[in-house]
Amino acid sequence: MSTILEAATQMRLSAQAVARLRPAMDAHTAVQTVLEDGLTADALSLLARLLPRRYAVAWVCQCGSQQTLGEHDRAGLALAQAWVLDPGEAHRESAASFADAHRYRTIGAWAAAAAGWTGGNLNPRYERPTPPPEHLTAIAAMAALTYMAALLPAQLDTRCTAFIRDAMGLLGTRISIDGARQ
Structure with missing residues (x-):
């Protein structure tokens, strides 16, 4: 299982969000994909897990x-x-x-x-x-x-989206779940 899919499982993302994820996705792409699908709570959870x-x-x-x-x-x-x-x-x-x-x-x-x-x-x-x-x-x-x-x-969804966007830059460098830069 990839680190993206492991993170999705650990954070209990919805089936709809998990279906959009691919093992080869980098963290930024994975969070952005889920967010663009309007699954804000799933994107928030995934981002929190993918950050060191x-x-x-x-x-x-x-x-x-x-x-x-x-x-x-x-x-x-x-x-x-x-x-x-x-x-x-x-x-x-x-x-x-x-x-x-x-x-x-x-x-x-x-x-x-x-x-x-x-x-x-x-x-x-x-x-x-x-x-x-x-x-x-x-x-x-x-x-x-x-x-x-x-x-x-x-404004729950709008505020969650703003929080996510504030932190997306932290995923600019590929970072594994354990915090090691790749």
């Missing part, structure tokens, strides 16, 4: 900085931004703790979860570490971006 995790979190932070948000959401975004600037374990843990404490219910919590799920252990109470699956950051990023877009419900 640090880029996905930075994308959430960039989009969040352009929104009018409350103190709580700004706090979660600040933790995510701190991780982007210094992706160390302390910043990752702070972001993960914030997301967990706020039960993944807000833009700030999902933004923090995107950073928090870039590594570490999902089950600290158990001896055997459980690292987060690679696509968990993309799921959290997609949730944060969808909540942001939904701040203006009548």
